[in-house]
Amino acid sequence: xxxxxxxxxxxxxxPEGVQLVAAAxxxxxxxxxxxxxxxxRIIGENYVQEAEAARELVGDRAEWHFIxxxxxxxxxxxxxxxxxxxxxxxxxxxxxxDKWCARLGRTMPVLVxxxxxxxxxxxxxxxxxxxxxxxxxxxxxxIKVSGLMTMGPRFGNPEDSRQYFIETRKVFESIxxxxxxxxxxxxxxxxxxxxxxxxxxEGANIxxxxxxxxx
Ligand SMILES: *Cc1c(COP(=O)(O)O)cnc(C)c1O
Numbered sequence: 001x002x003x004x005x006x007x008x009x010x011x012x013x014x015p016e017g018v019q020l021v022a023a024a025x026x027x028x029x030x031x032x033x034x035x036x037x038x039x040x041r042i043i044g045e046n047y048v049q050e051a052e053a054a055r056e057l058v059g060d061r062a063e064w065h066f067i068x069x070x071x072x073x074x075x076x077x078x079x080x081x082x083x084x085x086x087x088x089x090x091x092x093x094x095x096x097x098d099k100w101c102a103r104l105g106r107t108m109p110v111l112v113x114x115x116x117x118x119x120x121x122x123x124x125x126x127x128x129x130x131x132x133x134x135x136x137x138x139x140x141x142x143i144k145v146s147g148l149m150t151m152g153p154r155f156g157n158p159e160d161s162r163q164y165f166i167e168t169r170k171v172f173e174s175i176x177x178x179x180x181x182x183x184x185x186x187x188x189x190x191x192x193x194x195x196x197x198x199x200x201x202e203g204a205n206i207x208x209x210x211x212x213x214x215x
Contacts, residue, residue: 006213007038023210029057048074051081069123076100086111086149094137101142109146116164117153127171138182147187148172161195165202
């Protein structure tokens with residue numbers, strides 16, 4: 001199957017209102033362009049350096065979401081390259097984003113990453129920590145809290161992911177119901193190649209798909 005065919009199948013399958021992020025770690029800009037020509041509107045990148053090179057070629061033909069683990073020393077570059085950062089999990093990284101965005105005179109939409117599987121080695125905050133972190137980072141003028149993201153543990157059977165998506169959705173709804181100032185619970189980013197169908201059933205409106213598009 002070609003990239004074009006893969007994208008067509010996915011776009012045809014996902015409901016309206018669900019955004020597709022083409023997760024493109026280690027993928028060449030030429031392949032990204034193929035995906036964009038087939039209808040992809042958002043590229044997801046895990047690495048700032050890789051995004052920098054890819055953006056030279058792909059430019060503004062797509063929006064760029066950062067979906068990797070962001071290091072403080074990369075924030076300065078990241079705020080120039082990305083339209084959204086999906087993986088905020090500390091006040092420290094949020095403060096750094098705010099600082100560099102202030103210098104550019106821009107506001108960065110961010111998602112807070114939930115470690116829904118409570119896996120010690122994974123990034124993200126625990127579900128019960130989300131509200132207090134969001135209250136804190138909502139203070140930053142150059143950040144717009146726009147929702148939540150989760151990976152969840154990887155399983156052979158995608159059904160096993162469902163409970164982690166349900167739990168993240170609950171956090172999403174509960175924070176939404178608080179109607180916090182400067183917080184918009186708009187996006188819920190969950191589900192990958194293996195699990196995006198389940199994630200959509202459980203309320204995802206952003207899915208991040210890599211191998212099913214790029215092989
Ligand atoms: C790689 C990656 C994906 C896509 O994973 P696939 O299983 O290849 O679809 C989604 N989200 C993040 C954060 C990733 O790093």
